[in-house]
Amino acid sequence: MIALPNNIYKLKEIRALNKEDRKRYFTTLILEALKLNPDGVMATALHSELKRKGYNYSDLTLRKYLDLLVSVREAYVTQHGLSMVYHLNGKLIWDGSRKNVDFGDVSYWFYELNNPRGKFVFIQEKEKDSFNIESVSGGIVVPAKFFDRFLHSLSDFSRNMKEDVYEGPNKN
Numbered sequence: 001m002i003a004l005p006n007n008i009y010k011l012k013e014i015r016a017l018n019k020e021d022r023k024r025y026f027t028t029l030i031l032e033a034l035k036l037n038p039d040g041v042m043a044t045a046l047h048s049e050l051k052r053k054g055y056n057y058s059d060l061t062l063r064k065y066l067d068l069l070v071s072v073r074e075a076y077v078t079q080h081g082l083s084m085v086y087h088l089n090g091k092l093i094w095d096g097s098r099k100n101v102d103f104g105d106v107s108y109w110f111y112e113l114n115n116p117r118g119k120f121v122f123i124q125e126k127e128k129d130s131f132n133i134e135s136v137s138g139g140i141v142v143p144a145k146f147f148d149r150f151l152h153s154l155s156d157f158s159r160n161m162k163e164d165v166y167e168g169p170n171k172n
Helices: 011-015 019-036 043-052 059-071 144-159
Strands: 075-080 083-088 098-103 106-115 118-128 134-143
Touching (some): 019 059, 019 083, 043 059, 106 134, 118 144, 134 144
Antiparallel strands (some): 075 083, 098 106, 106 118, 118 134
């Protein structure tokens, strides 16, 4: 049986939400379910448990949300035979292992993560909407052992950028 958060909205409450709030709620619900199931969850099992709780979302909709979480690197998937198992993308190594930098409506968050596949640096892009609410818009996960090489390559790329698009230290 799959563990789900205790504070799940009733279907009537979910229907009262606007489309964006519904999307945010469902994304948060899935993330919380992944957090409560550290060994991962199969989409079919999560779908069955949500259906048992009265949710009428299709299996396809659930997979869309899971794939979205994988694409922004908040989750990852492992394959065991024909089964796809979804996992939360690690735990912070220590509470001070996060930092962020803001550029107007966009911020980049840096996390040092540990999961069963090893240690990683997670760079997450977040955007603020017209109500100043932040949501994840992208992400990248780099194995910690390759992070220095990644930064070196990024620095090389930066030095070779065309001057008209670059606002680095040499621009006034």
